[in-house]
Amino acid sequence: MRRIYLIAAALLAAPLIACGQAGENAGTAESAEAEAAAAADYERGPHNGRMLRDGDFAIEVTVFEDGVPPEYRLYAYRDDKPLDPKEVKARVMIARLDGEKTTFDFAPQDDFLRGNAVLVEPHSFDVVVEASMGGKAHKWSFASYEGRATITDAAARAAGIETETVGSQAIGDTVEIIGRVELDPAGSAEVGAKYPGPVVAVFRNVGDRVAKGTLLAKVESSYSLQTYAIYAPMAGVISARNANVGSIADSEPLFVISDPARTVATFPIFPRDIERVRPGQQVQIRGLEGERTQSAVIRDFLPLADVTSQAVTARAALPNRDGFWRPGMAVRGLVTVEQRQVPLAVRTDAIQQFRDFRVVFAKIGQTYEVRMLELGKEGPEWTEVISGIKPGTVYAAENSYVIKADIEKSGASHDH
Template sequence: MIRLNPSRRWIAASAILFAFAAAACGDKPAEKAGKQAEAAAADYERGPHRGRMLRDGDFALELTIFEEGPEPLFRLYPYVKDKPLDPRQVQATIDLTRLGGKIDRFAFTAIDDYLASPGVVSEPHSFDVAVNATHAGKASTWAYQSYEGRTVITADAARDGGVTTERAGSAWLGESLPLNGRIEITPEGQADVHARYPGRVMMLSLQLGDRVRRGQVVARVESSESLQTYSVTAPISGVVMAKNVGVGAITGNEPMLVIGDPNQVHAEFFLYPRDAERVRVGQRVEVRSLAGDHRINAEIEAVLPTADLTSQTLIAHVHLPSQNGAWRPGLGVQGTVQVGTTQTPLAVRTKAIQPFRDFQVVYAKVGDTYEVRMLELGRRTPEWTEVLGGLEPGTEYVVDGAFLIRADIDKSGASHDH
């Protein structure tokens, strides 16, 4: 696949559109005649019901697509010398040849003052139309093109514009859940330093932020009972996080110092009750710093069983390996946890989906022709979107460069008309 940076893609897009215009100016006679016929077809005669008039001498049919009900349906109004004709005197069929060769056939029966077919005219309403009718023993046939959301782009132009395609098929959809939390030192990475016996602090030279080693003497205390001085050592290696006494103070129940190891940290994520049942130990989480400059994939190692009374949230712990101070205790973090992965029979790349009229669509590719496919969508992830209807498995569709296809369709004016 050829990929262009955004600036080069816009240049390529301009070149493609210019190439289309230049090609139109240099049409061969047959090609020019075909395009003139298409232009003329867009300005067809309309009947009393705003449908397309099809004439054969005195006999005529007005073809409409009735779209006021739950599904679009064909209606045919027959006339003789422009006066309504009893529809029971007419037999009619319509064949719609779609891009790729599929044919939809419709047979009609008389209802009230028109002929109706129970078959739904599915989107897109883009096809080659063949109408056959019989009245008073005479057969009449008509054929015309009725395209919407369709354009032709050469392979070279599409390649230069960065257009890439894939085949629609099954995919694994991972449902994700966003989380917010903060970095905290693990319980094993912090310790309170207490005096063994109450007494007066005779020596305490450490300051906040000083580093200590496990077993290092951090203070000397004179026992109030024996008046003997004893040493207080650091139970772990780390940094002085809190200092609650000074030289001359009397020790009590409060710790003299709090030591923490900033290399032993984990992320604590807050789980709201609606999400708590979906989060489990062992699920993968992408952890990101708020600045976005650090990220890591890790596993949930614990979900605490009790909720905070004030916030009504549970806490999920995610272990973070030491990364030279990348994760600083107290800073906020964001996370995305995968809470479920299922396979769907049919999906398309989420980035391939484009707006068209009131629909979400992808552009199907058949040869050098591109055409919209209106989609019924299901679950969506940043990478994949489930397709419930509107697209056949195995259809080749545009993934990158869909804006080029859309721009050319808009330029051509291929509208929803009948």
């Protein structure tokens, strides 16, 4: 399925926001590339910040984060000559995509005005700057966006993007185990002869699918010399055949019929893990290659340990209605051995790398925006979030790499 979504993402390589060409989609076709270009199209000052001019007065807006948490620093000029920061009063207001607003006041320090609070990531917001000197007020506004992509709901569905809501989840410690798929003995039947005697006809072979009541063979009774029929006691596939015309039917089974929809994953549990893995624990099973994953529960342990390795075999029921799991196939299991409830968690598969951060993409309307996360315990399905996103935030949980690719393609940068 992931390959299908990759193809969908490639087809959406032209800006995803432009996939709707008319009607309501046309209203969401604001290009991410245009936003990035607009953000970069401004005058830079001596400190590589954004220059804001009003007549002969100017403010240079910078975000300083060299060895300290990000903070605003403003430099004032008149006729392009630095001004004493003690002569200038300023404040900056930012409004984020989710509606949160923050106001920063400034105090003079050295040759600049220093903001009074940390500028929290992401640095993506609409900005209003106010400054005054000698009784004259100045005001500017501009957009400073990063890590944003506008994607219509139709385009998101086509790309396989699915959302979840940030909230409390159970996070588990895991143990990885390697095993194989086997037919479930409880889903098999051995078919024997009622009376000993020569086999006179055989109608089915290994691999044949049979219904309950299907005629399998005929045997001549050595007692009555009468021929009787042997029928399948259950539906399934013939997995073993020990009957040929002329052979003598006795106590050994003539056929073994197995239900291929009933398989088990068997895992050798070695001494280092035997105290941690228990019946009833959740296990995520997947092939050694590919994306197919299936949840199961450790059902039981075989009673005897292997003499050489001292491993004990654990079994997990693996329903197989579509026949994907084949007996003998190697599989990997992740057993959840301990769980604890955490206040905030996101899907592990939703997490992407963005700059130096691990992130998810919050969804507000039809816009997705990066959220830099501080993470705690990581599990195969859920990962604890310490900070960086608010409870109740909707985020891209499936195929979030499509959003990351669109942002990277647009060239959106960490700029101010």
